[in-house]
Amino acid sequence: MSWRAIRRAVALGFALARVxxxxxxxxxRGPLTMEQRALWTQQSGRGILRSMGIRYQIxxxxxxxxxxxxxxxxxxxxxxxxxxxxxxxxxxxxxxGWPFFGHAARxxxxxxxxxxxxxxxxxxxRLMSERFKLPIPVVLFPEGTSTDGRRVLPFHxxxxxxxxxxxxxxxxxxxxxxxxxxxxxxxxxxFGDALFVPxxxxxxxVGGFSAxxxxxxxxxxxxxxxxxxxxHDEVAAMRxxxxxx
Numbered sequence: 746m747s748w749r750a751i752r753r754a755v756a757l758g759f760a761l762a763r764v765x766x767x768x769x770x771x772x773x774r775g776p777l778t779m780e781q782r783a784l785w786t787q788q789s790g791r792g793i794l795r796s797m798g799i800r801y802q803i804x805x806x807x808x809x810x811x812x813x814x815x816x817x818x819x820x821x822x823x824x825x826x827x828x829x830x831x832x833x834x835x836x837x838x839x840x841x842g843w844p845f846f847g848h849a850a851r852x853x854x855x856x857x858x859x860x861x862x863x864x865x866x867x868x869x870x871r872l873m874s875e876r877f878k879l880p881i882p883v884v885l886f887p888e889g890t891s892t893d894g895r896r897v898l899p900f901h902x903x904x905x906x907x908x909x910x911x912x913x914x915x916x917x918x919x920x921x922x923x924x925x926x927x928x929x930x931x932x933x934x935x936f937g938d939a940l941f942v943p944x945x946x947x948x949x950x951v952g953g954f955s956a957x958x959x960x961x962x963x964x965x966x967x968x969x970x971x972x973x974x975x976x977h978d979e980v981a982a983m984r985x986x987x988x989x990x
Contacts (some may be wrong), residue, residue, distance in 0.1 A: 746773070746846050747950045749948075749949070749950055749952070749956050750946055750949040750950035750979060751948075753796070753797055753798060753947075753949040756796040756797070757793065757796045757797055757938060757949070759794035759796065760792050760793050760795070760797075760942070761793070761845055763792060764793070764848075764849065765787040766791060766850075767785065767788065767789070768785060768852055770975045771785065772984075774973045779848065779854055779876070779879055779881065780831070780873060780879065780880070782852060782854040783831035783832060783853065783854060784831050784854065785829045785852070786827045786831065786832070786852075786853035786854070787827055787828060787830065787832075787855040788866050789826070789827065789849065789853075789854040790823075790824045790827030790828035790860075791827075791919075792951070793823060793824050794825070794828055797948075797949065798953060799821070799824075799825075799954065799955065799956060800953075800954075800955040800956070801802045801825055801829070801956040801957070801958065802929055802955065802956070802957045802958070803829050803958055803960070804957065804958070804959040804960070805959050805960035805961065806960055806963075807829050807830035807882075807890070808882050808914065808960065808982075809830075809880055809881075809882065810874075810877075810880055810881070810882055810913065810914060811877065811882055811883075811908060811914035811915060811916065811963060812877070812882065812883050812884075812885060812905070812907075812908035812913060812914070812916070813826070813832065813883070813884045813885065813886050813888075813911040813915075813916045813917075813918050814885050814900065814905065814915060814916070814917055814918065814921065814959075814976045814980070815884065815886055815917075815918040815920055815923065815958075815980065816885035816888065816897045816918075816920055816980050816984060817884075817888050817890065817891045817892065817920075818891055818892065818893075818894050818920055818921055818922065818930075818933070818934045818935070818936075819823075819847075819891055819922075819943070819944075819948075820891075820892050820935055821933065821935075821948065821956070822886070822891070822920050823836075823854055823943040825917070825920065825956045825958055826884055826920075826958065827853075827901070828829060828956055829884065831895060832883065832884045833853070833854045833855065833856060833876055833882075833883050833884065834850070834853070834855045834883075834884045835855075835856045835858055835869060835882060835883065835885045835886075835904060836850055836855045836856070836857055836858065837857070837858055837859075837860060838857045838858060838859045838865070840855070841855075841857050842859070842873075843941070850987075854876075856869050856872045856873060856876070856881050856883070857869075858904075860889065861900055866903055866904065869885065869904060870903075870904060870906065870907045872909055873904065873907040873908070874907045874910070874957065877907070877908065877911050877913045882916070882959075884902070884918075885903075885904055885905070886898035886969065887901050887905060887973060887977075888900060888901075888985050889901050890934050890935050890936070891925040891934065891936050892934065893931045893934045893937075894922075894930050894931055894934050894960075894984075895931075895937045895979060896915045896981070897980050897981040897984060898950050899973075899977060900973040900974070900976060900977040902970045902972065902973035903969075904978075905966075905969045905973050908972070909966050909967055909969045910969075911970060911971050912965055912967070913965070913966055914920070914963030914964060914965055915963065915966055915972055915976060916960055916961060916963045916964075917960075917961040917976045917979040917983065918958055918959065918961070918980070919958070919961075919978045919983035919984045919987060920956065920958050921956070921957045921958075921959075921984065921987040921988065922934075922954055922955070922956055922957075923954060923955050923956075924951060924952070924953070924954040925953040925954060925958065926950055926952055926953075928951070932951070933948060933951065933954065937948050942982070944955075957987055958982050959986075961979050961980075961988060963981065
């Protein structure tokens with residue numbers, strides 16, 4: 746691990762300690778509402794980005810309601826989107842067992858999905874429907890996995906169904922990472938069999954990079970398959986534009 750990575754790891758450790766301290770300070774005043782949990786997640790995301798030296802740029806208007814569907818490149822996506830807006834994430838159940846990050850996800854109101862269980866998918870759909878009643882968007886990565894960024898995988902329509910059934914707006918979002926020295930974005934993507942800790946060490950050692958997130962306009966769909974196909978194409982088109990600029 747490089748000295749740059751070590752310095753950032755120490756800074757990240759202090760940032761994580763502040764995140765937990767902030768939570769317990771709020772918690773002493775009484776139970777947190779779901780809106781307060783989402784705001785805590787946003788503040789935490791911004792603090793973690795500062796500690797890692799990650800710059801981020803928001804293009805378009807972050808939504809205040811409904812479902813957000815995004816391409817998925819890395820665990821960093823969660824921090825970027827959390828910093829961009831108060832929100833709740835649909836996350837794979839394995840994240841709930843991660844040291845610190847799993848605990849933080851539960852505090853922030855994450856909805857955990859066991860991708861191999863139909864019962865879990867049905868439970869997640871019910872929870873999403875409940876969250877749509879709040880003025881906080883739910884974020885879903887409908888590719889079902891993170892990728893190396895070469896293409897946007899087809900979107901799975903099952904968990905888009907709660908939004909189409911409730912007729913809430915669906916907003917497409919595209920994520921892009923730019924490394925200062927021209928290193929390909931792929932080096933920051935977490936995909937395949939890459940282990941979390943070695944990848945995080947590599948990300949901390951990168952000279953400098955920025956993240957861009959672009960939001961499309963919110964749209965209401967009545968069919969989940971049409972919603973999956975059209976939002977996929979919208980995300981892919983935004984990604985292509987971002988890669989050219």
